[in-house]
Amino acid sequence: MKLSDFKIGLEFICGPFWWRCTDVGTRTVTAIRLVEDDPVWYEGPPYMVEEVVLNEAELDDAHLIEEDHIRASIAEARSSGHPNFPHEALMRMMEARLEGEPYPRKGLFRFDRVRADGEILHPYAGRRADDSWIICFYLPFMKEWGEMQEVEFIALPIAANIDVKQRAAQSPQPRRI
Incomplete structure (x- = not known):
């Protein structure tokens, strides 16, 4: 995803986690990781869970749906050239x-x-x-x-x-x- 795709409240997957955007900067997005069962943890600001700053490189791997995330991961693995680790x-x-x-x-x-x-x-x-x-x-x-x-x-x-x-x-x- 591109930085312009983000807005406060948007939920997305990045890496192995689901996130909710809490702020959009000029080169970063601040978000909370959605891991708690009770939504009260996500009320804010201020938030009871840690806000994390995600940079442009990390956001390149962000997706709105899990299927797109999986497809992108497979495509990257096939085209990256990385030999993987034994x-x-x-x-x-x-x-x-x-x-x-x-x-x-x-x-x-x-x-x-x-x-x-x-x-x-x-x-x-x-x-x-x-x-x-x-x-x-x-x-x-x-x-x-x-x-x-x-x-x-x-x-x-x-x-x-x-x-x-x-x-x-x-x-x-x-x-x-």
């Missing part, structure tokens, strides 16, 4: 997040990065090294692991869909959906 990689990433020291800036894990050579880096954990942080990442196309100083990692550009597609074009490996 079970072993997912287990290693989850264990690192659970067993390691909590990384204080979790928003960093929301976005893959792209190196100058076009390789995609998927951050999954951080570990303290003296007075700085090391970011642990997985390279999904190469199926390899790496680490980098946080300051170097955040200097890399955020990977866009076109970066993933360009990297996929370099790999002859078949995709699994």
